[in-house]
Amino acid sequence: xxxxxxxxxxxxxxxxxxxxxxxxxxxxxxxxxxxxxxxxxxxxxxxxxxxxxxxxxxxxxxxxxxxxxxxxxxxxxxxxxxxxxxxxxxxxxxxxxxxxxxxxxxxxxxxxxxxxxxxxxxxxxxxxxxxxxxxxxxxxxxxxxxxxxxxxxxxxxxxxxxxxxxxxxxxxxxxxxxxxxxxxxxxxxx
Amino acid sequence: xxxxxxxxxxxxxxxxxxxxxxxxxxxxxxxxxxxxxxxxxxxxxxxxxxxxxxxxxxxxxxxxxxxxxxxxxxxxxxxxxxxxxxxxxxxxxxxxxxxxxxxxxxxxxxxxxxxxxxxxxxxxxxxxxxxxxxxxxxxxxxxxxxxxxxxxxxxxxxxxxxxxxxxxxxxxxxxx
Numbered sequence: 001x002x003x004x005x006x007x008x009x010x011x012x013x014x015x016x017x018x019x020x021x022x023x024x025x026x027x028x029x030x031x032x033x034x035x036x037x038x039x040x041x042x043x044x045x046x047x048x049x050x051x052x053x054x055x056x057x058x059x060x061x062x063x064x065x066x067x068x069x070x071x072x073x074x075x076x077x078x079x080x081x082x083x084x085x086x087x088x089x090x091x092x093x094x095x096x097x098x099x100x101x102x103x104x105x106x107x108x109x110x111x112x113x114x115x116x117x118x119x120x121x122x123x124x125x126x127x128x129x130x131x132x133x134x135x136x137x138x139x140x141x142x143x144x145x146x147x148x149x150x151x152x153x154x155x156x157x158x159x160x161x162x163x164x165x166x167x168x169x170x171x172x173x174x175x176x177x178x179x180x181x182x183x184x185x186x187x188x189x190x
Numbered sequence: 191x192x193x194x195x196x197x198x199x200x201x202x203x204x205x206x207x208x209x210x211x212x213x214x215x216x217x218x219x220x221x222x223x224x225x226x227x228x229x230x231x232x233x234x235x236x237x238x239x240x241x242x243x244x245x246x247x248x249x250x251x252x253x254x255x256x257x258x259x260x261x262x263x264x265x266x267x268x269x270x271x272x273x274x275x276x277x278x279x280x281x282x283x284x285x286x287x288x289x290x291x292x293x294x295x296x297x298x299x300x301x302x303x304x305x306x307x308x309x310x311x312x313x314x315x316x317x318x319x320x321x322x323x324x325x326x327x328x329x330x331x332x333x334x335x336x337x338x339x340x341x342x343x344x345x346x347x348x349x350x351x352x353x354x355x356x357x358x359x360x361x362x363x364x365x366x
Contacts, residue, residue, distance in 0.1 A: 016351075018244070019243055019351070020243055020354055021243045021244055022242075025244065031350050034347075050290075050299055053303060053306035054286055058275075058279050059278065060204045060207075060247075060271065060275045061245040061247045061271060061272070061275070062208075062245070064245070064272050064275040065274075068276075068280060068283060069286065073283070073287060080283065084272065088248055088268060088272070090244070092264065092265075095242050095249050095264075096264060099238075099252070102234070109366060114362050115240070115358075117332075117335055117358045117364070118358050120361070121335065121336065121339045121353055123314050123321060124337075124339040125350055126310060126314050127343075128343040130314070131344070133307060133310070134307060137304050137306070137307045139300050143301075146308065147307050150308025150309060150311075154312035155315060160208065161309060164305050164309065165302060165305055167301075168298075168301040168304070168306075169298050169302060172297055172299060172302055173294075173297050173301065175300060175301060
């Protein structure tokens with residue numbers, strides 16, 4: 001398949017994702033998980049978690065970064081831009097319309113009550129993706145401790161993602177070295 | 191020129207924020223000091239950003255851009271917010287693809303993956319605290335919708351757009 005054709009398909013897929021990125025955009029991860037990991041099987045849940053991790057640790061909007069990283073992974077810069085533009089167009093178009101008709105939707109009881117329902121859907125949507133991502137996250141037992149620590153630091157002291165990711169990098173190197181050496185020793189004496 | 195100012199302001203916002211609500215104080219000070227939006231418009235945009243798809247940063251950029259210079263303004267402000275993605279993230283993508291299979295990168299990801307899962311769990315907890323509270327009381331219908339959605343997603347593998355639409359209809363039924 002030519003790169004341009006690939007870019008066009010990605011553009012269409014991310015345009016569709018973009019229409020349903022409620023709740024700060026985390027649901028795009030859930031949509032990617034469903035399409036690429038579950039249905040097309042073109043990506044492992046580990047790869048998706050990696051892209052999410054990298055996208056989350058860079059400045060800017062996470063899902064913009066995730067779209068770029070995924071597109072680049074599939075077909076270089078052209079596909080990266082196709083994913084990015086596809087993803088941002090629906091919110092841009094929808095919000096442009098809303099900005100001009102804001103007085104109509106503002107405090108409209110129909111819109112407000114529907115939105116309570118949509119907001120209620122965000123956590124289960126993220127949870128459905130998280131279930132699949134969990135499987136590939138913990139290579140060694142100590143990794144569970146990292147997750148618990150990240151949740152606590154994020155919620156209790158509002159620690160920034162960058163600090164947390166730096167901690168993750170350092171701990172990842174230490175934990176891996178520790179277990180790899182242990183493994184070596186065991187094999188050496190066996 | 192207002193378009194260049196929009197690009198520059200939102201580039202600053204893009205590079206100094208890491209998504210979500212962390213952007214609000216920055217956006218507020220930038221758009222107020224330029225007179226692009228009033229304080230009450232800023233609180234409106236947070237409400238609008240919540241009910242339209244798209245991340246908060248991009249939605250604020252669109253809204254402020256339109257207020258300042260119409261649709262070209264919206265495009266300029268979006269371009270600004272996306273500047274980190276177009277530069278830093280592109281470079282990161284190149285490096286990540288190159289070193290993904292290296293041993294050191296593998297070791298690093300062993301630590302970064304659990305942190306990312308922790309962040310996802312953290313986001314879910316903090317969203318739960320706002321999304322299931324309606325008029326400052328815990329809403330059982332909202333929790334019911336969430337449980338139904340989870341069931342539909344995991345058991346029946348329903349697509350996410352369908353789940354969102356079903357939830358919107360249930361929201362109308364329960365809260366209207």
